[in-house]
Amino acid sequence: MIKFKRFSAIAAACCLLGGSVIAFGGCGGVKERVTLRVCNWEEYIDLGDWGEEERIDVANPFTQEESIFGENAMIADFEQWFAENYGYNVKVEYSTFGTNEDLYNRLSLGDVYDLVCPSDYMMMKLLAEDAVEKYSENFFNGENNYYSQYVSPYIDGVFSQYEWDEYAACYMWGTTGLVYNPEKINTEDISTVKVLLNENYKRQVTIKDNVRDSYFAALGIVNGNELIKPDLTAETRSLLLNDISESTIANAEDVLKQIKENVYSFETDSGKADMVTGKVIANYQWSGDAVHIMDEADGDETELWYSVPQECSNLWFDGWIMLKKGINGNEQKREAAEAFVNFLSRPDNAVRNMYYIGYSSSIAGDENCSTVFDFLEYNYGDYEEAEQTFEYDVSYFFGENSVITVDADCLDVEDSGEINRGRQLFAQYPPANVTARSVVMLDFGDKLGQINQMWINVRCLDLKDVSPLAYILGAVAVVLVVSACLLCKFRYKLFIKNKTGKGYERVEK
Amino acid sequence: MKKIRFNRSQLCIPYAVFLVLFVIAPLFVIVYYAFTNGEGNFTFANFVGFFSSTNTLGTLLYSFLLSIVTTLVCLIIAYPTAYILARSNFKKKYVLLLLFILPMWINFTLRITALKEILSVIEGNLAAYPFFNSVIGMTFDFLPFMILPLYTSLLKLDNSLLEAAADLGGNKFTVFLRITLPLSIPGIVSGVTMVLLPSMTNYVVLDMLYNSTYIMGSLIGSYFSAYDWNNGSMISLVLLIIIFLVTLVTNRFSDKDTNSRGAVL
Numbered sequence: 001m002i003k004f005k006r007f008s009a010i011a012a013a014c015c016l017l018g019g020s021v022i023a024f025g026g027c028g029g030v031k032e033r034v035t036l037r038v039c040n041w042e043e044y045i046d047l048g049d050w051g052e053e054e055r056i057d058v059a060n061p062f063t064q065e066e067s068i069f070g071e072n073a074m075i076a077d078f079e080q081w082f083a084e085n086y087g088y089n090v091k092v093e094y095s096t097f098g099t100n101e102d103l104y105n106r107l108s109l110g111d112v113y114d115l116v117c118p119s120d121y122m123m124m125k126l127l128a129e130d131a132v133e134k135y136s137e138n139f140f141n142g143e144n145n146y147y148s149q150y151v152s153p154y155i156d157g158v159f160s161q162y163e164w165d166e167y168a169a170c171y172m173w174g175t176t177g178l179v180y181n182p183e184k185i186n187t188e189d190i191s192t193v194k195v196l197l198n199e200n201y202k203r204q205v206t207i208k209d210n211v212r213d214s215y216f217a218a219l220g221i222v223n224g225n226e227l228i229k230p231d232l233t234a235e236t237r238s239l240l241l242n243d244i245s246e247s248t249i250a251n252a253e254d255v256l257k258q259i260k261e262n263v264y265s266f267e268t269d270s271g272k273a274d275m276v277t278g279k280v281i282a283n284y285q286w287s288g289d290a291v292h293i294m295d296e297a298d299g300d301e302t303e304l305w306y307s308v309p310q311e312c313s314n315l316w317f318d319g320w321i322m323l324k325k326g327i328n329g330n331e332q333k334r335e336a337a338e339a340f341v342n343f344l345s346r347p348d349n350a351v352r353n354m355y356y357i358g359y360s361s362s363i364a365g366d367e368n369c370s371t372v373f374d375f376l377e378y379n380y381g382d383y384e385e386a387e388q389t390f391e392y393d394v395s396y397f398f399g400e401n402s403v404i405t406v407d408a409d410c411l412d413v414e415d416s417g418e419i420n421r422g423r424q425l426f427a428q429y430p431p432a433n434v435t436a437r438s439v440v441m442l443d444f445g446d447k448l449g450q451i452n453q454m455w456i457n458v459r460c461l462d463l464k465d466v467s468p469l470a471y472i473l474g475a476v477a478v479v480l481v482v483s484a485c486l487l488c489k490f491r492y493k494l495f496i497k498n499k500t501g502k503g504y505e506r507v508e509k
Numbered sequence: 510m511k512k513i514r515f516n517r518s519q520l521c522i523p524y525a526v527f528l529v530l531f532v533i534a535p536l537f538v539i540v541y542y543a544f545t546n547g548e549g550n551f552t553f554a555n556f557v558g559f560f561s562s563t564n565t566l567g568t569l570l571y572s573f574l575l576s577i578v579t580t581l582v583c584l585i586i587a588y589p590t591a592y593i594l595a596r597s598n599f600k601k602k603y604v605l606l607l608l609f610i611l612p613m614w615i616n617f618t619l620r621i622t623a624l625k626e627i628l629s630v631i632e633g634n635l636a637a638y639p640f641f642n643s644v645i646g647m648t649f650d651f652l653p654f655m656i657l658p659l660y661t662s663l664l665k666l667d668n669s670l671l672e673a674a675a676d677l678g679g680n681k682f683t684v685f686l687r688i689t690l691p692l693s694i695p696g697i698v699s700g701v702t703m704v705l706l707p708s709m710t711n712y713v714v715l716d717m718l719y720n721s722t723y724i725m726g727s728l729i730g731s732y733f734s735a736y737d738w739n740n741g742s743m744i745s746l747v748l749l750i751i752i753f754l755v756t757l758v759t760n761r762f763s764d765k766d767t768n769s770r771g772a773v774l
Binding site: 099101102104105108203204209211260263264265266267268270279448449452455456457459460461462463464465466 | 563564565566567568570571629634635636637639716717719720721722723727728731732733734735736737
């Protein structure tokens with residue numbers, strides 16, 4: 001049993017050893033066949049095997065078919081496509097990670113991948129460490145390159161703004177917000193992130209067990225009054241929501257402690273299911289998971305909505321980056337990695353992935369290829385039975401005059417024309433007024449340790465917070481137990497020392 | 510053809526390799542990290558930090574409290590059960606025993622998920638009683654580990670001792686207190702060690718039952734996920750030392766037992 005115990009304590013150290021041994025595999029120089037080691041988020045790609053009723057009736061110009069259908073897994077399709085187009089074979093070694101930190105840990109422990117898909121701040125961290133390989137020139141200029149051809153101008157703009165554009169190709173993107181049940185929670189309360197502290201919903205709202213998202217939400221509360229000022233510039237907003245000064249961290253700690261007392265829990269993976277089953281009435285979530293939750297709940301005849309809080313919305317991007325250690329100057333590997341990104345960026349494949357995982361692809365299409373937009377219309381453009389329709393504008397993403405006519409019941413349009421709450425379409429493609437006030441969360445840099453310590457302080461029981469009464473009770477209990485033990489041990493000496501038992505004399509050892 | 514023969518020490522090689530690779534070597538890694546800082550210099554700062562922070566000490570206290578309460582609840586439930594199972598002449602008692610061991614065959618996350626649903630039907634809002642739920646979850650998880658050693662030690666109880674005690678005028682209570690209980694102490698001790706120590710670190714149960722307060726296991730995890738190998742290893746080492754101390758104390762009981770009437774389990 002000791003071994004059993006000891007095991008759990010050092011399991012991580014075992015991984016450390018195991019990891020470095022495994023890392024030496026792979027990397028053969030065979031001409032005909034190249035191995036591509038890809039590491040992506042869990043449940044972040046189409047695994048195929050769709051049911052016939054899932055067939056998407058959108059014409060697919062790339063395969064000349066009438067509809068889009070995920071028969072095989074995306075990876076298998078890629079391998080086949082690659083062999084047909086490049087004249088040699090690629091074998092994809094696909095693995096997944098659960099959090100950005102998990103990926104980073106694996107990389108620092110010696111696991112080698114060629115292509116990974118971290119979020120914005122982790123891309124920045126890896127870029128700063130000079131671990132990222134540049135994409136080749138013709139990836140972004142190439143005529144037949146699906147990514148450069150079809151990526152949304154909006155995504156392109158953001159990636160240029162942060163100077164990621166030569167190193168990363170955006171895969172999925174979205175916001176963070178609150179999925180909620182409109183029957184149980186009112187509009188005013190859900191439109192602010194303060195709902196996490198709202199006593200009326202005590203133990204009914206969940207938030208992710210994740211330092212970054214929790215800290216971001218806490219900043220929305222700490223700097224809340226300034227963030228709702230109408231004349232706030234984008235720069236100030238970004239500074240306020242990326243504030244990592246000492247005093248703000250301390251304030252955030254207090255807020256998070258209050259949040260911990262008020263929310264249902266910091267959920268690791270249960271939020272989605274709990275939202276659908278109704279255990280909680282709101283959940284601070286990523287937009288793609290929100291779409292997934294709303295889809296699930298629709299199956300259960302529960303209508304859930306998604307709200308992007310006034311003060312804070314995190315705009316996030318997951319991008320494909322090639323790692324120097326993995327590619328290691330191997331041109332075939334680079335070609336295969338770029339081909340992989342390229343293949344995923346083909347609009348029909350983007351649609352397959354979007355349908356399968358619920359997140360929004362970075363791919364928009366252009367004037368000659370409207371597959372992704374058609375998919376949106378196919379999904380949300382069903383307004384014939386609607387009492388009222390609404391022209392939902394997604395021009396910022398799909399290019400000029402991209403408007404979808406939808407059922408007005410799936411959006412909450414305010415008098416000012418702003419939309420801050422809605423259903424799947426709103427979560428998947430937030431309107432311009434939401435993206436305008438959303439902020440990209442930057443890397444914590446050298447404050448990382450401090451913020452993690454803050455998070456640990458929030459989650460741990462602080463001896464200072466224990467009431468004196470509990471200390472007294474605890475002390476009394478300990479004294480009682482100890483004296484009971486002593487009493488048992490010395491009962492002969494104390495009570496029956498000189499007495500003899502029934503006819504026997506007690507023999508001391 | 511030459512016969513392949515192994516002598517006794519050669520048969521140990523697989524286990525020795527396993528032991529060195531996955532138990533001893535990682536132990537050295539942990540010790541190394543625990544006594545160094547981020548730059549790789551020797552330091553005691555990690556330990557000083559642990560014993561001077563009210564948060565980490567609070568976590569230690571919380572873990573202890575949780576595991577002690579769990580162990581007590583397990584003991585209170587398991588002892589009568591094991592006693593009845595071992596001492597009765599009930600024909601179907603092996604079926605009963607199987608019923609208690611059966612849950613161990615099912616994956617524990619599955620069991621806890623089921624428990625979660627049952628508890629939310631009973632309690633309504635699960636998040637309102639995090640500590641209580643964690644104790645229930647842990648008990649649910651570790652109960653078989655308490656019943657089994659108790660059952661084995663009570664099964665071995667010599668009937669003639671009980672009869673002799675009764676003949677000498679002891680009533681049922683005295684017989685239990687003077688004969689049964691002392692002779693089942695090795696079972697209690699091994700049951701307690703099997704429940705107390707794992708329940709200090711099994712944070713998955715807490716996560717699944719919506720207890721957001723850290724215990725020692727989650728603390729290690731949170732340091733590791735923040736790339737802080739040094740503090741994570743330090744806490745692992747602190748836990749190892751606690752386990753070592755507990756084993757040292759409990760070994761005194763089991764040693765006595767080995768000499769007098771053979772080992773239990």
